Amino acid sequence: MSPDSVDQRVVISGIGAITPLGHDAESSFAGLVQGESGVAATGFDLHADSECRIAxxxxxxxxxxxxxxxxxxxxxxxxxxxxxxxxxxxxxAKLDDSGEPRERIGVLLGVGLGGLDTLYDSFDRMARGGPRAGSPLDIPALIPNMAAAQVAIDLNARGPCYTIAASCASSAHAIGEAVEKLRQGSLDQVITGGSEAIVTPQGLAGFERLGALSRNNAQPDRACRPFDRDRDGFVLGEGAGVLILERLETARGRGVTPYAEVAGYAATADALHQTQPAADGDGAARAIIGALRAARLPPEAIEYVNAHGTGTLQNDIAETRAIKRAFGSHAANLWISSNKSMIGHLIGAAGAVELIFTALSLKHGIVPPTRNLENPDPECDLDYVPGSARTRRISTAISNSFGFGGHNAVLVLRACS
Amino acid sequence: MDPEIRARIIGVIADRLDVRPEALTPETSLVDDLEADSLDLADLALTLEEHFAIRIPEEDIPQMLTIGAAEIYLSKRLEGHA
Incomplete structure (x- = not known):
């Protein structure tokens, strides 16, 4: 069956998000459009030696x-x-009223690390009190699959339920795989997306030691500066984004108006280095090209790129090169922006939250800006929507997600006509 | 029975299972009334162990399935009779 047929088109019928800018998707998006920053000094104490003190x-x-x-x-x-x-x-998505058999609802989430909060607390207790200071609740609390498992329990979703770990691209992979599962036809809905909450002293220290985090503690709201020449790393964030995906005909049958169609997905590996992205953007470019091909769209059809845009020295140059490789001369026409400049890097949840924001850009016809982009890096010479949001009716967009380990996942959204 | 021990047991159980202490009587069943599952029971045993500074072997948990039974068990253990 061709992906163009109604049966095979997969749409977003419901969204939910809890982010540093709001406790739901629409209020978070409103903050993004206003150019607000969710970055501040940490709400907990840190060791005097901690070089990154913001999140x-x-x-x-x-x-x-x-x-x-x-x-x-x-x-x-x-x-x-x-x-x-x-x-x-x-x-x-009005799932509660659907009366659909729950055996045909799956849960597929992306998580990068899992319960670091519980893990370190457990280590602390056992370091002081020995093994009996460990709690029987520790392991079930922290294993990365427990988010999907508990969502399934909470919503009585009895189809396949599992978790994908692909670092900062975890939830983009989960969403893409959910689309493919729905196209197979054995499920009616998939609850997909991702979650991450590793903003702890140890989580910060781990990324700080890697040299990945901004150390602009004096000006937290200016710390994350994607594509800017003065960028010095990302800001660690936390949150969750969940989407209900289903085939267009199922959504229509239930009387639900979709946000957008997830028209294409592709994933690739750099197969190059543990943490460095391919400098020439090869793996990322192949993911973009693959996702466009899966969506049967020419590069020229894309209007907006929700960038991975971390604000690290390496990512922003490699991503710019990837966009140029994939889009050719059309790259200069694209609007590109980084949500991470305001919400920080949600690691395993990043792809899901950013895809939700991309869907809201299509719905509202507004592209959030890249905050703090004041002096572009000469090697980052595309239109990253600096300063303030722009208004335009947008019908096609992509969302990029790349992760440690060389994981690349790209999702294509198309407005539902 | 030592009323102080009872109060301390009730305090721990009320806190861990998030119920009002006034709602707990000697007959209250941890499983049937408070819906404690195996993880809750293991967690409670370890919390009581820490609280009373004694070791509670896992196989003793079935002796503590009501507030009253827990009180009897812990009183004996604290007197060194167990």
Whole structure:
């Protein structure tokens, strides 16, 4: 069956997000459009030697509020965030009223690391008190698959349920694989996306030691500067983004208006280095080209690129080269922007949250800016929408996600006519 | 029975299972009334162990499935009779 047939078109019928800019998708997007920053000094104490003292935390949001104190204690924060975002998405897609058999709903999430909060707390307790200071709740709380498992339990979704780990591209891979699963026809909906909550002293220290984080502690809101010549790394963030995907005909049958069609997906590996992206953007470019091919769209059809745009020295140059390789002369016409300049890097959740924002750009006809892009790096010479948001009706966009390990995933969105 | 021990047990169980201490009586069943599962029971045993500074072997957990039974078990253990 051709992907153009209605049966094979997969759409986004519900979205949910909890981010450093808001506790739902629309309020987070409104903050992005205003150019607000979710980056600030950490809300917890750090060792005097810590060189990075800023992060993009989800503030004033506790899992206890949605799960209750007893249930919340059994899970790491990334699970809380996943359940919160999944409930929003399910309500938005009107899944609760569907009466559809739950055996035909799958859960496929992306998580980069999992419950570092619980892991380090457990290590601390056992270092002081020996093995009996460990809790029976520790392992079930922190394993990376527990977000998907608990979303399945919470929403009684009884189809396939598992987790993809591909570092900072985890949830983009999960969404792409969810699309392919839906095209196989054995499921009606897939609850997909990702979650991450590793903003802890140890999580920050780990990325800081890698030299990946900005150290602009004096000006947190100016720290993440994608494509700017003065950029010095990304800002660690946390949050979750969950989408309900289904075939267009299923959504129409339920009377749900989709946000957009996920028209194409491709994933590649650089197969080159543990942490460095391919300098020439080869793997990323192949993912873009593959995703366009899967969507049966020529490069010239794309209007907007929601960039991976981390604000590290290497990523922004490699991504710019990848865009040029994939789009040729059309690269100069593209609007490109980085949400990470405002929400930080949500690691395993980044691809999902950014795809949700891309869908809202299509819905509202607004492209959020790249904040803090004041003096472009000479090697980053495309249109990254600096300064303020731009308004234009957009019908096609891509979202890029790349991760440590050389993982590249690209998703294509097309407006539903 | 030592009322202080009872109060301390009730305090731990109320905190871990997130229930009001006033709602707990000697007859309250951890599994049937408070819906504790195997993870909750293991967590409770370790918390009580820490709280009372004794070791509670896993195989003793079935002796502590109501508030009253937990009180009897812990009182004996604290007296060194167990």
């Amino acid at each position: 993009a935390e989800v503030r004033n949001w506790q899992g206890e509020e949605i799960l209750g104190r007893r249930a919340a204690r059994r899970f790491s924060r990334f699970v809380h965030l996943a359940v919160g975002a999944a409930r929003q998405a399910a309500a938005d």
